[in-house]
């Protein structure tokens with residue numbers, strides 16, 4: 302069963318002097334328990350597509366469906382809060398919060414008590430293979446690979462079934478990139494998440510369950 306579905310998704314950027322047709326009719330389904338890679342040259346529409354899946358905007362034409370309901374029929378803020386978690390290339394951790402506080406943040410936004418959130422954060426940090434001693438450190442004290450693992454732990458704390466990641470290994474060396482990919486793959490295969498990553502790395506893309514290749518806003522595969 303598809304948890305997420307794209308139906309003839311089109312997106313046009315409208316600026317004062319020109320229009321850019323970034324997506325020209327993308328149709329694709331995404332299941333839980335699978336890892337998908339979106340690949341394509343720079344400018345092919347990858348980030349735009351992921352943004353629509355993340356509910357940052359609506360397609361100009363066509364639909365993004367989550368659990369059979371079009372995002373155009375939903376409150377997008379609620380969709381972003383409850384249905385999808387996003388991981389970014391540059392981690393986007395809060396620098397003035399500790400690792401534990403970063404991971405606890407979305408839980409506390411949902412009203413979870415600090416003590417319970419801290420416990421859950423400790424479990425999630427362990428799940429992404431970070432030592433418990435990392436909990437009270439600040440992000441800048443960690444390596445890039447470790448920071449990305451914190452970002453994944455924070456995303457998991459949102460309790461969504463869908464994880465979207467735009468170039469999650471883009472700022473990491475090969476070994477750390479492999480490690481992050483393996484964690485995301487495990488979350489799909491072992492924990493049943495629907496994981497969608499944008500990647501430039503053909504080696505990683507070849508290990509995805511399915512590859513969606515974009516070229517000038519059109520899907521090649």
Ligand SMILES: Nc1ncnc2c1ncn2[C@@H]1O[C@H](COP(=O)(O)OP(=O)(O)O)[C@@H](O)[C@H]1O
Pocket residue numbers: 314315316321322323341342343344345346347348349350
């Ligand atoms: N905010 C924007 N305003 C206008 N055009 C944009 C904007 N963002 C992206 N584009 C254009 O849309 C197309 C797809 O961009 P993008 O989705 O960022 O591609 P990718 O992530 O594959 O590099 C490109 O032609 C890009 O120049």
Ligand SMILES: [Mg+2]
Pocket residue numbers: 347348349
């Ligand atoms: Mg991009």
